[in-house]
Amino acid sequence: MTSFRPTAFWTLLSTTGISESDRSRNRDGSKLVLMSASYPRNKTVPTMIKTLAKVFAALVASLLLTGCFHTQLKGSVGGAEVTIAPLRSPDNILATATSALPADVVERWGEDLWDEWPSLLRLLLVGVTTLDKPLPTLDPAALYVVSASGGADYDPDNSLDLADNPVAVQGSWHVIATGQHILDGNLKVSALTEALYRQQLTVLSAQTDAQIRSRLQAAAELVVGDVDKSGSVDYDDVLRWHRSLDGKFLLGELEAVDALSDAITSGQPAAMLDELAKDVLGGQRVEMVFDVGTVIVETYSWESPITAANFLGYVRSGFYDQVLVHRAINNFMIQIGLLAYDGLNEDDRITFSLKPSGASIVNESSNGLSNVRGALAMARTSDPNSASTQFFINQANNQFLDFGSDDNPDGYAVFARVLSGMPVVDEIAGERTTTVSGVGSDVPSRGVILESVSLL
Numbered sequence: 522m523t524s525f526r527p528t529a530f531w532t533l534l535s536t537t538g539i540s541e542s543d544r545s546r547n548r549d550g551s552k553l554v555l556m557s558a559s560y561p562r563n564k565t566v567p568t569m570i571k572t573l574a575k576v577f578a579a580l581v582a583s584l585l586l587t588g589c590f591h592t593q594l595k596g597s598v599g600g601a602e603v604t605i606a607p608l609r610s611p612d613n614i615l616a617t618a619t620s621a622l623p624a625d626v627v628e629r630w631g632e633d634l635w636d637e638w639p640s641l642l643r644l645l646l647v648g649v650t651t652l653d654k655p656l657p658t659l660d661p662a663a664l665y666v667v668s669a670s671g672g673a674d675y676d677p678d679n680s681l682d683l684a685d686n687p688v689a690v691q692g693s694w695h696v697i698a699t700g701q702h703i704l705d706g707n708l709k710v711s712a713l714t715e716a717l718y719r720q721q722l723t724v725l726s727a728q729t730d731a732q733i734r735s736r737l738q739a740a741a742e743l744v745v746g747d748v749d750k751s752g753s754v755d756y757d758d759v760l761r762w763h764r765s766l767d768g769k770f771l772l773g774e775l776e777a778v779d780a781l782s783d784a785i786t787s788g789q790p791a792a793m794l795d796e797l798a799k800d801v802l803g804g805q806r807v808e809m810v811f812d813v814g815t816v817i818v819e820t821y822s823w824e825s826p827i828t829a830a831n832f833l834g835y836v837r838s839g840f841y842d843q844v845l846v847h848r849a850i851n852n853f854m855i856q857i858g859l860l861a862y863d864g865l866n867e868d869d870r871i872t873f874s875l876k877p878s879g880a881s882i883v884n885e886s887s888n889g890l891s892n893v894r895g896a897l898a899m900a901r902t903s904d905p906n907s908a909s910t911q912f913f914i915n916q917a918n919n920q921f922l923d924f925g926s927d928d929n930p931d932g933y934a935v936f937a938r939v940l941s942g943m944p945v946v947d948e949i950a951g952e953r954t955t956t957v958s959g960v961g962s963d964v965p966s967r968g969v970i971l972e973s974v975s976l977l
Contacts, residue, residue, distance in 0.1 A: 589706035590650040590696075592620040592669045594782040595764055596676020597648030598690055599623065601669040603710070605656070608664040608697060608733075609725070615657050615665075620650040620672060623683065640682045644765070647675050647683065659700030664730045666718070667696045667703070669710045674786060679779075681765055691788030697721060697737060698760065708760050712782040713744065713771075716801035717759060719794060720823060727887070735883065739830035743802060743822045746770040773803040799823045805833055806940070806977040811846075812970040813949060816914075816942030817977070818897055821935065824888040828899055828908070828936035831882050833976070835910060841974040845873055848963045851950045853919065856900055858911035860960065862970050871968035875959075879909040886924035886932030893918045895939035895946075905931035914939065916950045 592598040599622040605615045626646045627635045635643065659665070670693035677688040696714035717740050721733050728736070734756075741756045748758035748770045758770070764782075768775050777800040784797050804819040820829040835841060841858065848856035863872040884905040892898055896915045899908035915922075924932030939946065952965040 590618075590620075590667060590669075590708045590710050591645075591763075592648045592650060592672065592710045593764060594674050594677075594690065594694070594712055594786055595679045595779060596674055596681075596684075597644050597646075598669065598672045598674050599625070599647045599687070601648070601650075601672030601690065603650050604668050605652075605703065606666055606668070608666045608730075611666055611668070615659075616652045616654070618650045618652045620648045620669070621646065622673075623647055623675070641765075644676055644681065644683050656703070659703060661699060661701035661704065662730070663700050664733060665698055665700060665703060667698055667708065667710055669694055676765065677786070679765060688786060690786050692785040692794075694718075694785050696760065697733070699734070702757075702760060709763055711762065711764060712778050712785065713759060713762055713764075713801065715785065715794070716778070716781060716798040717741075717744075719798040720802060720826070723795075732883065736826050739826040740802065740822075742830040742834070743805070743820075743826060744772055746772065772805075773801060777801045777803065802826070804937075805829070807833075807836055807937070808973075808975050808977050809841075809942075809971060810973045811945055811949065812972060814942060814945035816945050817940045818937045819940050820937045821888070821890060824890055825885045825934060825936040827882055828885050828934050831879075831909075832897075832912065832936060835879070836974050836976060840876070840879075840910065841971060843973075844876065844971045845871070846949055846965055846969040846971060847960055848913070849950050849952050849954055849965050849969070850916075850963050852917050853950070854913040854915050854917070855946060855949050856911060856913040857971055858900070862968070873968075876910060881907045881909050884908065884931060884934050885936070886934040888924075888934065890935035891920055892922040892933060892935055893920070895943055896935045897937035897939070898922065898933040898935045901933065908934065912936075914946050916943075916946055 590603060592601040592603065599620055601620040603618045603620060606613050607615075623643070626643070670690075672690050673687035674690055675683050675687045677684060694710060694712065694715040695718040696708060696710045697718050698708055702708060717737060720740060721736060724736070725733070737756045737759075741759045742754050745754065745758045745762055747754050748767050749761045751757070761767070762770060764778065771778065777797070781794065781797040781801055784793055802822040804822050806817060806819045809816040809818065820833065822829045843862045844857060845860040845862050846855050846857055847859045859876060860873045861876050863874055866872050882899075884901070886905075890896065892915050894915055894917055897912055898915065900911035900913050901908040920926065921928040922933045923929070926932065949965070949969050952967065952969060954963045955966045956962045957964045
């Protein structure tokens with residue numbers, strides 16, 4: 522069962538407008554909020570601590586039960602109809618529930634306690650969902666879809682307070698979860714999970730559950746940071762991400778998530794939701810500084826999540842800093858990622874070493890993208906799923922490298938495009954080349970250096 526950290530709980534109570542006198546400290550010295558700005562000032566500290574202990578118990582009980590979810594768009598959504606079904610058989614409903622309205626929370630915990638709670642805590646407990654009856658047996662490894670529809674958004678403006686006039690939600694939104702995730706509970710059904718759900722729908726019929734899980738993992742690395750403070754980023758961080766509390770962990774634009782939320786709320790058609798979901802995944806821009814100029818590229822995070830996440834992981838680690846272009850063919854492409862530049866020897870000759878090869882990734886060449894001029898694609902061996910660190914930039918239109926082509930039916934996976942700097946690519950592709958033992962032919966003779974690669 523998912524654990525709940527008390528320090529995280531105190532963070533939930535943080536609101537704006539709290540004075541220094543309203544604060545205390547955790548054992549580690551970090552500040553924690555004992556009451557919100559709206560908390561009654563005549564409460565004694567022991568009374569406040571007792572009340573907060575009750576709130577803590579309430580939140581734990583509400584969020585850590587098997588089959589518990591929290592429905593949210595820009596704030597908590599109460600009164601939403603929630604269902605659980607196998608991902609590939611969404612009409613086979615296994616369980617149903619309705620997310621909590623304010624009146625439901627008051628009925629469960631009492632009006633006196635409700636009146637004592639900080640406004641943010643009231644908001645967080647609205648939208649908590651427990652199933653109407655015990656779950657049937659779930660396969661922990663299988664994929665399911667949790668769907669929410671209707672209800673009312675009690676914080677449509679993300680003001681961290683219950684709205685006097687909540688906004689009716691006309692559409693539906695979803696989260697993909699394994700059986701184990703559902704058994705563990707504490708899942709958020711949000712616009713962010715909807716974006717990743719829609720991304721998987723585009724390939725669902727052609728992908729196994731294991732492949733969908735890999736895509737979800739990669740997509741998580743593209744959109745969020747370490748929300749649950751586990752020390753690494755994974756799909757659990759998407760499932761835990763809360764719009765009101767975890768906005769700083771979003772790697773993209775909150776405006777894109779909010780636009781998708783608004784479209785769901787107003788009941789927009791699927792085609793519009795797909796386009797807005799693409800904006801949530803976005804594209805990461807990367808600067809490549811060669812010794813002859815700069816190239817700016819942008820990833821295709823929606824179409825190639827695994828390949829894009831793989832590439833960006835190496836960028837963040839500095840893998841591509843100070844490497845040599847080891848292959849350059851005019852009117853074809855330039856290739857990078859095999860050789861580290863080790864400087865000049867005493868004779869002013871280039872020295873190099875082989876870069877370590879990372880784990881191979883699945884070939885995403887069937888993503889509908891083409892190896893046109895300016896497209897970045899992964900290099901590989903004759904094994905379609907052998908790409909790891911090496912990539913190339915197409916200098917010409919090379920559709921014969923595309924998935925399903927006569928020459929290369931398995932294709933080479935395109936994962937990014939050049940936004941600016943193609944003249945630099947042209948210059949490198951036109952370099953005089955030679956053959957180097959242990960490397961191959963078409964190696965630029967003078968040693969073209971990729972000096973640095975960084976996120977923008």
